[in-house]
Amino acid sequence: MNQIIILLPIALLLGFLGLIAFVWSIHNGQYDDMKGAAERILLDDIDEK
Amino acid sequence: MFPKVPTLITSASKISKGSLDDERLRVASRVIDNETLQTDFYLPDMHCAGCVMRIERELGKLEGVLSARANLTLRRVAIVWKHFETNASTLSAELDKLGFKHIPLQHGSLSVDDDSDSLQQLLLCLGVAGFGAANIMLLSISVWSGADAETRQLFHLVSGLVAIPTAIFSGRPFFLSAFNSLSYARLNMDVPISLAIVLALAISIWESLNGGLHAYFDAALMLLFFLLIGRTLDHMMRTRARNAVKLLSSMAAKGAVRIRDNEDQEYVQAEQIIPGDRLQISPGERVPVDGVVLGEGSDIDRSLVTGESVSVFVQNGEAIEAGTLNLTRPLIIEALKTAHKSFLAEVLHMMEAAESGKAKYMRIADRAAAIYAPAVHILALCAFIGWIIVSNGNWHMSIYIAVSVLIITCPCALGLAVPIVHVVGAGRLFDEGILIKDGSGFERLSEIDTVVFDKTGTLTKGEFNVIETHATSVQLAQAIALAQTSRHPAARAVANLHSHSSSHVTSKLSEVREYPGLGIEASCEGRRVRLGRPSWVKNIVGNSPELAENISMTTLWFAEEANSVATFTMTDELRVAAAETIKKLQASKLDIHILSGDNQEVVHQVANQLGITTFFAEQRPADKIAYIQNLQARGCRVLMIGDGLNDAPALSAAHASMAPSSGSDVGRQAADFVLTNVRLSGVAFAHDIAKRTGRLVKQNIIIAILYNCIAVPLACLGLVTPLVAAVSMSGSSVLVVANSMRLHFTRSTLSTKKEVNP
Numbered sequence: 172m173n174q175i176i177i178l179l180p181i182a183l184l185l186g187f188l189g190l191i192a193f194v195w196s197i198h199n200g201q202y203d204d205m206k207g208a209a210e211r212i213l214l215d216d217i218d219e220k
Numbered sequence: 221m222f223p224k225v226p227t228l229i230t231s232a233s234k235i236s237k238g239s240l241d242d243e244r245l246r247v248a249s250r251v252i253d254n255e256t257l258q259t260d261f262y263l264p265d266m267h268c269a270g271c272v273m274r275i276e277r278e279l280g281k282l283e284g285v286l287s288a289r290a291n292l293t294l295r296r297v298a299i300v301w302k303h304f305e306t307n308a309s310t311l312s313a314e315l316d317k318l319g320f321k322h323i324p325l326q327h328g329s330l331s332v333d334d335d336s337d338s339l340q341q342l343l344l345c346l347g348v349a350g351f352g353a354a355n356i357m358l359l360s361i362s363v364w365s366g367a368d369a370e371t372r373q374l375f376h377l378v379s380g381l382v383a384i385p386t387a388i389f390s391g392r393p394f395f396l397s398a399f400n401s402l403s404y405a406r407l408n409m410d411v412p413i414s415l416a417i418v419l420a421l422a423i424s425i426w427e428s429l430n431g432g433l434h435a436y437f438d439a440a441l442m443l444l445f446f447l448l449i450g451r452t453l454d455h456m457m458r459t460r461a462r463n464a465v466k467l468l469s470s471m472a473a474k475g476a477v478r479i480r481d482n483e484d485q486e487y488v489q490a491e492q493i494i495p496g497d498r499l500q501i502s503p504g505e506r507v508p509v510d511g512v513v514l515g516e517g518s519d520i521d522r523s524l525v526t527g528e529s530v531s532v533f534v535q536n537g538e539a540i541e542a543g544t545l546n547l548t549r550p551l552i553i554e555a556l557k558t559a560h561k562s563f564l565a566e567v568l569h570m571m572e573a574a575e576s577g578k579a580k581y582m583r584i585a586d587r588a589a590a591i592y593a594p595a596v597h598i599l600a601l602c603a604f605i606g607w608i609i610v611s612n613g614n615w616h617m618s619i620y621i622a623v624s625v626l627i628i629t630c631p632c633a634l635g636l637a638v639p640i641v642h643v644v645g646a647g648r649l650f651d652e653g654i655l656i657k658d659g660s661g662f663e664r665l666s667e668i669d670t671v672v673f674d675k676t677g678t679l680t681k682g683e684f685n686v687i688e689t690h691a692t693s694v695q696l697a698q699a700i701a702l703a704q705t706s707r708h709p710a711a712r713a714v715a716n717l718h719s720h721s722s723s724h725v726t727s728k729l730s731e732v733r734e735y736p737g738l739g740i741e742a743s744c745e746g747r748r749v750r751l752g753r754p755s756w757v758k759n760i761v762g763n764s765p766e767l768a769e770n771i772s773m774t775t776l777w778f779a780e781e782a783n784s785v786a787t788f789t790m791t792d793e794l795r796v797a798a799a800e801t802i803k804k805l806q807a808s809k810l811d812i813h814i815l816s817g818d819n820q821e822v823v824h825q826v827a828n829q830l831g832i833t834t835f836f837a838e839q840r841p842a843d844k845i846a847y848i849q850n851l852q853a854r855g856c857r858v859l860m861i862g863d864g865l866n867d868a869p870a871l872s873a874a875h876a877s878m879a880p881s882s883g884s885d886v887g888r889q890a891a892d893f894v895l896t897n898v899r900l901s902g903v904a905f906a907h908d909i910a911k912r913t914g915r916l917v918k919q920n921i922i923i924a925i926l927y928n929c930i931a932v933p934l935a936c937l938g939l940v941t942p943l944v945a946a947v948s949m950s951g952s953s954v955l956v957v958a959n960s961m962r963l964h965f966t967r968s969t970l971s972t973k974k975e976v977n978p
Contacts, residue, residue, distance in 0.1 A: 175371065179378060183355060190351040197343050207292030210269030 245308030245324050256286065258300045259308055260325040261315065264896060266295050271320075278318055282306060294463070296325070339455055345390040346448040352386030353441040357946075360438040364943050369431075376428035376435045383421060383437040390444055391417055393451060409589040409635055412596055416630035417444060423623045439627055439945040446953050447635045454639035454659060457646045461655040461894075476501060476508045479552070490559040501551045503707045507544050510562040511553035512537060518549040518736045519708055523676045524864045524884045525563065526817045531709060533737025543865050543884060547708050548736050563865070570845060570869035571890055583660045584917060585638045600625045603936045617938070625935040627945055629928055636953050637920030640960040645913040648963065653897035654906050661892035664876040665907060666914035667857045671805055672848065672874070674862030675816035675826055676792065677883055679900070682863075684713040685793040691778065691786030698729075699778040699786060702740050702751045705732050710776055711740065713790050714751070739776070748781045761785055792822075794829065797901040802830045804904040811856070815839045815847060817866050844870035861903060863887050878903060909963070916963055920956045927952040 196202070249257040266275065272290045275297055279288035284305030290297045299311055315322045359375045367375060391414070398410035420440040428435050475489040476499040485500065490508040493499065498514065501507055507520075517535030522528055522544045531547055534540055540553060542562035604622035611617055642659035649656055656662065676682050691699065696717065703714035729749075732742040739752010750757045757777035761784070778786040805812060814835035816823045823837040836847065844862075848870050851858050860867070860874035863883025871877040871890040879891035888894050895902045931948055934940050 175374070182358065183378075183382070186351050186355045190347055193347040193350075194344060197340060197347070204291040204293045207272060207290065210272065210292060213269050214273050 242307050242309045245312065246303075249308065252300065255302050255304055256300060257303050257308075258298055259311060260296055260298050261311075261322040262296050262325055263290075263315070263320045263322050264295060265320055266290065266292065266297075274318060275315070275320065279311065279314060282310065282314060285311070339452075339459055342393065342448065342452045342455055345393060346445070346452050348386055349390035349441060349445040349448050352382050352390070353438070353445045355382055356438045356441055360942065360946070363435075372433075373428070373431055376424075376437075379435060379437040380425055380428050383441055384425075386441060387417060387421055387444060390448060394444075394447065407590050407593045408586045412589065412593045412626075413443070413447060413630060413635060415597075416440075416626045419623050420627050423620065427620075434942050436624075436627055436942050436945065439942060439949060442946060442949060443627075443630055446950070450636040450639040453643040457643045457656075458658060460650070461646065461657045476505070493555050493559060495555050495557055497555045499553050499555060501546045501553060503546055503548055503550065505546055507540055507542055507546065507551075507553065509542050509555045509559050510539070510557045511555045512539050514552045514554055516549060516551075516736075518551045519547040520551075521545040521547055521709065523682055524866075526864075526866060528676070528818050535736075548706060548734055567841060567865050567868050567886060570841060571872040571886070573869075583638075584663055584921075585635070588921060596626065596629045599629070599932065599936075606936075607938070621936070621938045624938070624940045624945070625932065628931045628935040628940055628948070630949075637924060637956045637960065638917055640957055641913050641916045641920065641963060644960055644963045645909050648909055649893075649906055652902060652905055653895065654902045655894040655896065656906075657892055657894075661876060662910045662913045663917075664857075664892065665859065665910035668810065668859040668876055668907075670811040670813065670851060670856040670858045671903075672813045672815055672851075672858055672860050672862075672870070673832075674860075674864065674867045675814055675818055675823055677863040678795075678861055678867075678880060679798055679814070679826060679830065680792040680794055681898070682792065682882065684709050684790045686713050686717055686788050686790045687793075688789035689717070689787070691788070695778060695780075695786040698744060698749055698780070699751055699788070701729055702732070702742055702749060702778070705729075705742075706734055706740055708734075710790060711751070714776060714778075714788055717788075744780065749779065751776060751778045753777070754787075757785065794826070795898065795900040797899045799830055801900045801904045802832065804901075805907070806831075808904075808907070810859075810907075815844050815862075815870070817864070839866075841866045841869050845873050848873045859907075878906070912963055916960055920959055923956055923959065924952060927955075 245259055246257070249259040252258055263271075263275070266272065269292075272292055275290050276288050279285055279297070279299060282301075284302045286300040286302065288297060288299045301308075301311065312322065312324075356379045359379050363372050363375050394410045394414050394417070397408065398414040401408040401411060417440050420436040420443075424435040424437050424440070427433075475487055476493065477485050478488045478493070479485055479498045479500055493509050499508070499511065503518070513534050513536055515536060517533055517538070519531045519533050520540065521531045522541070524545070525541050525543045534551075539556075540551075542559065600622045603625045604618050607614070607618040607621050639659065642662055645662055646656050646659070673679050689696070699714055700718050703711040704718070706712070706715075729742040729744055732740065734740050735752070735756070737753075738756040739750055741748060741750045741752075743749070748760055750760055754775055754777045757779050760781050761779045776788040776790070778788070802812060812832050812834070814823060814827055814832055816835070816837055817839055818837060820837040823835050827833070827835040836843075839847070844867065848858050848860060852873075852875065857875040859876045859878065860870050861878045861880075862868075862871060863880045865884045865886055867879075868884070868886040868890045871879060871887060876893075877891040878893040878895060879887040881888065881894050881896040882898075893906055927948065931940070934944070
């Protein structure tokens with residue numbers, strides 16, 4: 172029982188962290204250009220002026 | 221915000237092909253600070269990493285450009301630039317040079333979008349539901365694997381504490397929709413869904429508080445999670461298509477250059493134009509409002525308005541409708557009406573009237589729900605009454621079994637089945653350049669038995685092409701040189717011969733003058749040359765061949781003073797793959813008709829060429845709508861394909877509709893499908909995909925019902941534990957999704973791949 176009382180909040184907290192990360196990624200625009208990111212990795216870096 | 225730049229009077233020669241007006245681009249841009257602007261363009265042809273690299277690098281090299289960032293998914297590029305160091309038309313010209321068709325985006329028309337807002341809401345609901353379902357599933361697994369009494373009790377309570385707020389937050393889309401539907405006394409899919417979730421949660425809470433064995437928190441949240449996936453995908457599909465259509469719309473003239481009383485010029489939005497304003501319409505621009513021509517005339521193209529493909533000449537005092545395209549000379553018009561009261565408004569009014577008929581269409585999923593929901597509820601009631609009798613009035617057990625029937629029959633697979641198929645179908649169409657605005661378009665398209673085509677701009681390209689030339693190489697070179705000075709479609713066609721001709725003769729032309737409605741005259745080494753209408757060119761030649769006026773063709777003559785005549789015969793060319801498409805549609809037993817605003821002669825010719833026997837010419841918008849309504853009253857399901865303003869009401873009236881993206885805004889807004897490809901084969905492909913999606917939806921519904929046939933008896937017998945409910949629910953969902961994915965592998969019927977930019 173003791174273990175459960177410690178482990179349960181930890182499990183929920185970890186899940187909650189995942190949720191926060193997901194919400195952040197939506198607002199951060201991580202899903203805005205799924206195709207472009209996949210293709211961009213193949214390109215050489217563009218020289219900055 | 222930024223210093224006023226005097227607008228140049230753009231003359232015909234001033235506008236380079238495709239480059240857009242400086243000031244128009246400025247109006248569309250977002251102001252970042254005093255000297256920095258951001259301009260967004262939509263590039264429909266950008267589809268690989270190479271394009272992205274070229275665009276970003278070449279634009280980045282330009283003086284004054286701070287950054288250029290391309291988004292491949294949305295096919296947009298955002299350019300941040302300093303307006304003291306460069307100007308917007310340089311950006312546009314650079315994109316032209318790279319060979320990309322580009323459409324400036326009106327800032328604010330997309331970013332402050334209800335759609336993207338509600339997508340964020342859905343994603344948030346989905347994330348929260350996923351979090352809840354995952355955690356509860358963890359706890360449930362320990363319960364299933366044999367947690368003892370006290371631990372089970374605790375786990376149930378913790379599950380409940382997570383499940384209730386999650387369900388309240390994530391379930392809103394379903395609860396609200398169910399509530400709305402019930403308040404109109406109709407049943408949709410969301411009613412049984414909401415009921416099952418609420419009841420499952422209620423009985424689980426009651427059970428956990430009373431130390432019961434089973435709780436259905438996991439099943440309720442998993443149901444919510446799966447359904448939200450379907451709903452989010454569906455929403456993304458619709459937003460993508462709608463945005464793309466909206467982007468195409470921003471291509472059209474949204475304003476005009478107004479000439480003030482003191483002869484100053486300013487660029488104004490179409491909404492700001494008031495009757496009495498004097499407007500200047502440059503060649504290549506569309507007229508924003510109904511008006512009357514002042515001063516010198518010009519050739520105009522009214523094909524989007526009337527369907528007539530041959531250009532007409534308007535002069536001082538003549539009326540001109542919104543939506544017509546000015547071709548040859550800058551026109552000054554006086555606005556007669558505001559943009560909202562123009563010819564356009566009349567068309568919109570007809571569309572609204574027609575659309576009210578279509579609103580009655582019920583989606584397959586909702587039609588299924590209308591039968592399914594009452595059946596399930598009656599079944600649950602029967603199970604309840606049956607168990608009360610059998611168990612001699614054991615209320616607790618009877619309610620428990622009735623609820624487990626409701627949970628197990630909840631149309632999880634059904635709710636997921638339809639949107640998944642539509643999303644996969646829409647993705648396939650999107651790859652082939654066909655946009656679908658609403659999933660129900662698939663259902664309606666698969667039911668059609670009659671196809672009605674418009675001619676100009678739909679079956680044909682709406683532009684002229686030379687099909688026959690009688691000219692010596694010297695004459696050809698001179699004619700091409702002369703034609704290159706004009707924007708008139710017929711002259712363009714002659715100018716396009718340039719790439720085919722092998723002659724190396726260069727002609728020196730001077731004193732080029734364009735006579736609207738007649739042709740172009742110039743002086744070549746001291747002698748007059750003319751290219752234009754036969755009757756006009758004839759005046760400068762001594763002896764001329766017979767004048768054979770054939771209405772279906774346009775003939776241009778070219779002649780040097782007192783010399784022999786060269787002729788160019790041209791016609792409005794058929795779209796690529798038009799004939800194959802018509803054959804394919806006829807092979808699938810569809811009735812094909814043509815309704816055109818053009819004259820009898822031309823329509824007859826096109827119909828003959830394509831082997832279509834039913835055709836009607838000189839149709840006005842009201843005639844078209846009446847024709848479609850008449851067909852539908854006789855029980856036909858009509859697919860209307862058209863591009864013009866004059867087609868828009870008919871598009872709304874038809875059972876399903878398509879519009880090529882080259883057409884009018886209103887046409888694209890009215891249609892269910894938009895074809896961005898120049899090939900007509902998209903029509904047959906879309907029809908094929910629609911029929912396949914129809915089949916898959918039916919298969920999926922059958923899978924869902926089969927699953928119920930097995931699960932419901934178990935539930936009625938009281939054998940469904942939370943474990944069985946959870947496993948069977950996800951099992952059927954996975955099966956349905958896997959089945960839908962088969963559509964993804966449909967082979968393209970478009971024979972060639974999309975042309976790749978060099």
